[in-house]
Amino acid sequence: MQVLKDDVKKSIRQAALSEFKKHGYMKASIRHIADAAGITPGNIYRYFKNKEDLFYELIQPVYEQLASYTLEIKNEVDYKLCKETADHLVILRKIDATILQLFKQSSVELTILLNLSEGSRYETVKEELITLVYQILENVFATTKETPAPLEVNEQQSARMLAVTLIEGISLILRDYEDGDTIKVLVDELVYLYSAGISEKIKLQGLC
Numbered sequence: 001m002q003v004l005k006d007d008v009k010k011s012i013r014q015a016a017l018s019e020f021k022k023h024g025y026m027k028a029s030i031r032h033i034a035d036a037a038g039i040t041p042g043n044i045y046r047y048f049k050n051k052e053d054l055f056y057e058l059i060q061p062v063y064e065q066l067a068s069y070t071l072e073i074k075n076e077v078d079y080k081l082c083k084e085t086a087d088h089l090v091i092l093r094k095i096d097a098t099i100l101q102l103f104k105q106s107s108v109e110l111t112i113l114l115n116l117s118e119g120s121r122y123e124t125v126k127e128e129l130i131t132l133v134y135q136i137l138e139n140v141f142a143t144t145k146e147t148p149a150p151l152e153v154n155e156q157q158s159a160r161m162l163a164v165t166l167i168e169g170i171s172l173i174l175r176d177y178e179d180g181d182t183i184k185v186l187v188d189e190l191v192y193l194y195s196a197g198i199s200e201k202i203k204l205q206g207l208c
Contacts, residue, residue, distance in 0.1 A: 009047050011037040016054050017108050024116035025055055055120055062102060062109040063122055069098040070132055091136050092166070096191045099170055100184055107178070114171040126167060133163035166194050 015036035019028045030051055034041040048054040073094050102110050117123050137159040141151055151159070173186045 008037070008039065008043075012039070012044055012047055012054070013058060017058060017112070020055065020058070020112050020116060021108055024118060025051075025112075026119035028055075052120065059109055059113055059117065059120075059122055062106040062113055063125065065102055065105075066098070066110075066113070066125070066129075069102070070095075070129065073098065074132060074136070091140070092133075092191045092195055095133065096170075096187055099174075100187060103174065103183060104180060107174075107180070111174045115175045126171060130163045130167045133166060134160050137162055162194060166190070 012033065015033045016028070018036060019033045023029070023032075028051065030044055031041050033054075034044050037044075044054070048057065073091070076094075099110070113122055114126055114129075117125065138151060138156065141155055141159060169190050170187055173183055173190070177183050177186065
């Protein structure tokens with residue numbers, strides 16, 4: 001059996017990242033990846049079973065990191081809410097910092113995960129992030145009321161809207177910019193604006 005060459009596999013991975021970033025998982029082509037790597041399409045299958053297997057190897061590490069970090073944030077928030085010491089700005093900053101840290105480590109992979117994974121096993125990741133932020137905001141709104149109580153429907157809708165637009169906003173920044181410093185400034189500004197909006201909403205509704 002011929003030994004698989006590390007440099008060939010590395011070329012395939014680099015070509016695949018470029019293809020997935022350009023076209024997304026669904027429209028990415030094994031033939032295009034092979035052409036960019038300077039090999040035949042058939043040769044790719046000596047290294048990866050199929051496109052899904054190749055996508056998995058590239059994206060799974062950053063997915064695992066994101067899942068681990070967000071679980072840590074949720075557990076910390078749940079603990080603080082029990083102690084009634086949660087602060088929504090601190091919470092949003094933690095999410096901000098987590099995404100920026102992952103971007104520094106794996107910028108292309110994170111961009112693909114959040115924006116271009118439709119049709120893959122990771123297509124629900126953005127919705128999972130939105131749900132996490134929604135649950136955090138829902139709890140923050142509930143615990144800052146004078147008399148803790150379940151949120152009204154309009155309050156739930158507001159929390160959902162804020163969560164969706166925050167995560168979508170961060171995803172668009174990652175999609176449209178590549179410079180790390182620019183991304184940090186824009187994400188920080190986005191988080192600040194949403195935090196200010198949340199604070200104003202809390203005041204207007206008499207939640208604190």
